[in-house]
């Protein structure tokens with residue numbers, strides 16, 4: 001398709017069917033009214049907010065169908081290779097605004113909805129967040145879907161249709177995190193298409209009968225995996241892919257015999273049991289619990305996806321040896337690692353392929369992305385559990401292990417070790433490419449977790465630095481900045497984000513800087529209004545908005561931030577007239593329900609906020625706010641209004657980070673360690689536009705060799721010592737000196753994440769931030785440079801990397 005012009009949005013494909021023609025607000029209004037009447041069964045007079053949102057969703061969805069069909073037909077006609085992105089999590093957030101934007105209907109929708117008597121923003125806000133993920137890994141998968149559709153990369157996302165996404169967080173109990181069930185499917189999900197015809201029987205347990213070269217697995221239990229499809233339309237509606245989520249159902253919905261005997265609970269039992277598999281997202285971020293249900297979830301969605309992939313291949317081709325030229329399967333971390341053995345099982349047991357050939361064929365299809373080096377996050381399953389739940393797969397894993405060991409007799413690497421199956425090793429051995437998610441992380445993957453395997457398979461590990469979609473994270477979240485970018489460099493940057501460098505000459509212009517500053521100021525006023533409305537806290541919109549939003553984990557060091565906040569508060573009280581840069585410290589994020597230390601940190605932050613915000617002597621210069629229930633929508637609100645981005649993990653622990661990229665793109669300066677993609681951000685924006693502090697990854701490793709590193713650091717730093725003592729003295733716990741004992745003792749004793757050893761360096765960096773804030777115009781210049789130089793972090797660039805290096809696939813548009 002060539003780009004044409006249209007008055008409304010500056011583009012449309014030139015070869016068009018009626019459905020892709022830009023729609024005006026009158027036509028859209030007709031379509032909304034039609035859906036109100038025929039899909040929702042309401043007339044306008046009685047339409048609720050929900051009815052209006054659904055009618056708009058369906059009207060927009062209609063516009064997505066045409067590119068969706070077109071993309072599917074084009075892929076089929078070209079017999080193109082397809083990407084299958086297998087992910088346990090897709091943290092997509094709201095879909096409506098993105099879809100409206102991508103099909104170029106923003107203005108028309110605004111007008112049509114207003115004309116029908118509803119407020120457009122309120123209608124958009126009625127959509128629940130699809131929180132089918134925990135954090136970075138799931139959000140990355142969602143950005144990738146957007147980029148694959150934008151680039152015309154034929155792809156399917158495969159995952160689980162959780163009935164309940166990530167829990168809701170409140171601070172109902174005196175600032176402690178309280179979790180309640182999330183319920184996004186209580187209302188109809190307007191985007192999805194149920195596909196009863198695309199259902200597979202997924203078995204568990206049972207026995208295996210050897211049958212010559214092949215085997216017959218007779219499962220003991222089985223559930224039905226039913227497909228639900230959501231079209232994902234790319235920028236300008238040129239292409240759309242499918243997100244296919246599997247829901248679990250019972251094979252027989254109802255035990256009629258039990259019902260007839262009057263045992264109604266037993267009658268419904270099969271259905272209830274089967275549905276538990278897709279009932280709820282595990283809320284664990286970076287710790288693996290080894291639960292049987294989790295293993296079943298992983299096998300459930302992976303096996304259903306593999307069967308679907310083979311069905312599609314077999315419908316078009318007859319020779320399975322050609323599979324790798326048509327199929328690229330990406331394993332998003334090890335959760336779908338059973339894809340290797342399952343594919344081998346299907347090829348051997350169901351199609352009679354030679355075992356070694358099947359392993360080679362499967363490997364040529366598979367890629368594996370590693371997202372963490374944290375030992376507690378690396379999945380390992382007890383052999384006993386694996387043999388019980390997936391007996392045939394366990395045999396296949398052992399055989400893969402044996403032949404790998406035979407091929408490399410001098411090396412000591414195995415998949416099964418000490419009664420456990422190591423899913424990282426399995427994924428590595430079964431993949432033709434293994435990738436890390438930032439330059440530093442990939443080097444650490446090579447040198448640490450997979451050093452042995454890397455030596456055996458040089459070149460298998462590649463780097464694909466993460467990225468984020470500029471459609472959601474700039475265009476949608478920051479419309480004011482988007483307009484300024486378009487006014488300055490012209491249209492078309494949204495899918496060519498490297499073009500942001502064209503902003504750079506304008507930064508020298510005072511007029512441009514004033515506009516940039518004014519946009520930030522307006523975004524901050526909007527955020528301040530929301531904080532006041534939602535939390536009843538008045539914040540000064542002229543203060544520096546200093547933001548740390550991410551999952552709570554000790555390695556991410558929210559406690560370093562709160563310790564510095566306490567020390568700063570003390571210093572301000574001691575020197576009230578020292579001309580302090582006014583700050584609003586903003587926190588956001590959830591902790592895994594079972595992660596005691598992370599929850600203690602959350603509790604401390606809330607209590608520190610309570611005490612500091614009550615201090616009238618420091619009120620003008622320091623406020624702490626922690627809005628509950630951080631999610632994608634809240635991130636979209638906070639990031640465009642941020643001045644300072646806190647990326648302060650212990651070096652070597654954050655694989656990449658993706659929030660860090662969103663902040664830079666939206667003109668926030670980073671205070672950060674040399675960790676994950678921070679390294680690449682700093683390289684791009686220049687060290688003078690980044691506040692660096694802390695030890696490097698190798699210094700951290702060295703530091704830990706000194707057993708009393710924390711005690712020494714505390715002794716050397718009066719500020720740090722005083723801050724910890726204040727906590728211990730009960731200053732934030734109404735005099736209770738025991739409340740944060742676990743946290744303070746850990747800091748004084750163990751401090752694995754080197755909070756104490758990095759404290760002074762962090763404090764100093766924060767004072768450099770204060771000094772820089774003093775020159776507002778220069779701050780704006782640095783912020784604008786961050787925007788101009790970080791276009792490389794578009795997930796379009798990341799996906800182009802995967803297409804070239806891993807999937808060997810060319811775009812269709």
Ligand code: F58
Pocket residue numbers: 134135136137138140284285286287288371372377437466654655656657658676
């Ligand atoms: C994250 N991992 C990394 N894991 O921590 C982050 O640095 C990176 O930017 C991001 O992946 C994308 O590459 C992460 O989010 C999880 O959430 C897993 C969920 C399932 C259990 C184990 C952790």
